[in-house]
Amino acid sequence: MTMDMFKRVPVREQDPKVRATNFNEVCLGYNKEEAEAEAQRCLNCKKPFCVQGCPVSINIPGFIAKLKDGDVEGAYNVISESSALPAICGRVCPQETQCEGKCVRGIKGEAVSIGKLERYVADTAKEMGLKPQPAAEKNGKKVAVIGSGPAGLTCAGDLAKLGYDVTIFEALHKAGGVLVYGIPEFRLPKDAVVQKEIENVKSLGVKIELDCVIGKSTTIDSLLKEEGFDAVFIGSGAGLPRFMHIPGEQSLGVFSANEYLTRSNLMQAFKDESRTPIMKAKKCVVVGGGNVAMDAARTALRLGAETHIVYRRSDEELPARREEIEHAKHEGVIFNLLTNPTEIHADENGWVKSITCVKMELGEPDESGRRSPVVIPGSEFEIECDCVIMSLGTSPNPLIASTTEGLEVNRRKCIVADEATGMTSKENVYAGGDAVTGAATVILAMGAGKTAAKGIHEYLSDE
Amino acid sequence: MFRIIKKEQLAPNIYLMDVEAERIAKHALPGQFLIVRVDADGERIPLTICDYDPEKGIVQIVFQVIGGETYRMSLLEEGDSFHDMVGPLGRPSDLTELPVEELKNKKICFIAGGVGTAPVYCQLKWLKNNGVDVDCIQGARSSDLIILEDEMAAVSSLHVCTDDGSKGIKGNVCVALQQLIDEGHSFDRVVAIGPMIMMKFVCQLTKELGIETIVSMNPIMVDGTGMCGACRLTVGSEVKFACVDGPEFDGHQVNFDEAMKRMTLYKTEEGRLYLQAKEGDSHHGGCGMCD
Ligand SMILES: Cc1cc2nc3c(=O)[nH]c(=O)nc-3n(C[C@H](O)[C@H](O)[C@H](O)COP(=O)(O)OP(=O)(O)OC[C@H]3O[C@@H](n4cnc5c(N)ncnc54)[C@H](O)[C@@H]3O)c2cc1C
């Protein structure tokens, strides 16, 4: 195969017109030939900037070198040293601002497609039946993990490998956190990818108790005092939705992105045979510009709506992964940028009929360096719609903090935890992921789960 | 887990079940609710906890068949299990937080409508066990829909009323409350649990009468832990999530008209699913949803 070394091997995708009407995975990933060709583009830099860009410092040139030789198992082992969820991270990490953003190839051409290679390795390893190895011996110590998102799964997996008896407590009826209730099937297949990762964690001996809300069904203190756990890790995420508090927000047809996505993903409402209802809108306005907004918009589109993204800054500032923005555009999502809603109008039965917005312009950069949007006076206009989905970010649920004495939280309701160990203000209690940082990313949550597993192990080994 | 150890039919469409759910039974207090899923594809259905036995690890639920899911639940028999049951959710009734001496000095009247009777029973029993005597008005359309009458009478001074006069006072719960007051009763708190429309009218009356009133709201819910906002209500000038801020609120502050509108969100859809569940493949129209 002759190839232009400045360009990446293109990845196969479902046709935009076709995929806009189904929930199958959009990106089809590399095959063996494509992956090995793309691997050849890695320069194997002496000073690999890509590794610095990775929040969990995967030895990227190391795994790609194995791939060049066609050694998938070797590549998988290299990745597994640092990451527990490669099939997931290969699909959902914001590579363009992490590893790929730092790739030297990217200076003159296109960065190496590190994410797609990671995904190829993880998927192929799965087909080959490669699995993480359970601990040879149990050490007799018990750890409780709250939440089964990426932070909890990783922390539980790592501790089980070290010989701990680990139980995950999950509030919902299904494990996976945002991976199952938030991120849609067309981006992250549930059975083929997420369920497999959860099975892997279980095969290490981790128990999962579903339907258990810590703070309600039991408390951290009773886990420690009555149920005999030696330590607790809190990976409860940042699940609380925000609303705009504008007039009309209580109208029928206004949803939080969390509700809309939970219905579609966790409850599978996108399937005709599902017993959970979901509104099939004619024209839907999604407010926000992050990954969550893109997911909600692309879900509404697939359910048959003309879908608009309304975002108050410009294209450049959209916080979502670039790939998702491009995918959304190709599928036909309409972007109303530099636009902000001010009021929702309802018909006489209470159903949404339109939304009033104002145009914005970008002013001077604020302390964070981002240019803040300013309203253009007199720019009001109306968009007719029957559905509005609010995707304005989320914050940690206060349920655990309010029922656990001595657990310090900051003013954003995030649990305070030491970055190097995950230790909180309460003895034997550790935390990580979105519960600590506020809504962030899968890879950061996974990294925090790893850090805390190490922290817990060191602490309990010293006792 | 979540095995049904007792099932009883209380009225034509109302069922009572005792279910094994150790964690819920151990931590529950009056006023809280739980969420059940009947099978692996089930909807998440919120139900107020009607009784709990921490020693035996058993909770009691009472539900009325109103849609596909509750119909499926009614088909379960003793020995069968629910797929999921999570709780206790929401905040306990604030009565459980008041000093018992203060409660004994309060003149409280409970108002129970329809299946709302069961959660009221839970509170009455708790009060009785703490030595607090209260009045209770229990209303239904007709006598055959009056449920748990003996149990209710054992834990309160019970006043039954029916719309058609087939039992007790003739008239709805508002008529009954007015009658009690005309007869010389006086109350400084009303707790009303039942259909939203009933709670709305009770609140209108008690506002005129100047009696503080607590209601238990049951809007559409998904997770029940504050994660989705499906259950949001306007209370006073604020938006509250019923599943974590409630389910009990100051009834004079609740915007009932909005709450009732929000209940209709999936109404047609629910009706369709109910017929589908009940009639299976034999469903041939009539639901307004199919061709
Ligand atoms: C729609 C959507 C799309 C996203 N897209 C991306 C993306 O493309 N790339 C990316 O990197 N990140 C993305 N994110 C962010 C990413 O998913 C999160 O940062 C990550 O999942 C956080 O992991 P976590 O383990 O900390 O928490 P979560 O994944 O939120 O898991 C927390 C779990 O804890 C459970 N829980 C909460 N409270 C309790 C309790 N009291 N008792 C028991 N269990 C409890 C919850 O039910 C949940 O299952 C997205 C998020 C959303 C919502």
Ligand code: FES
């Ligand atoms: S039911 Fe989801 S927030 Fe209340």
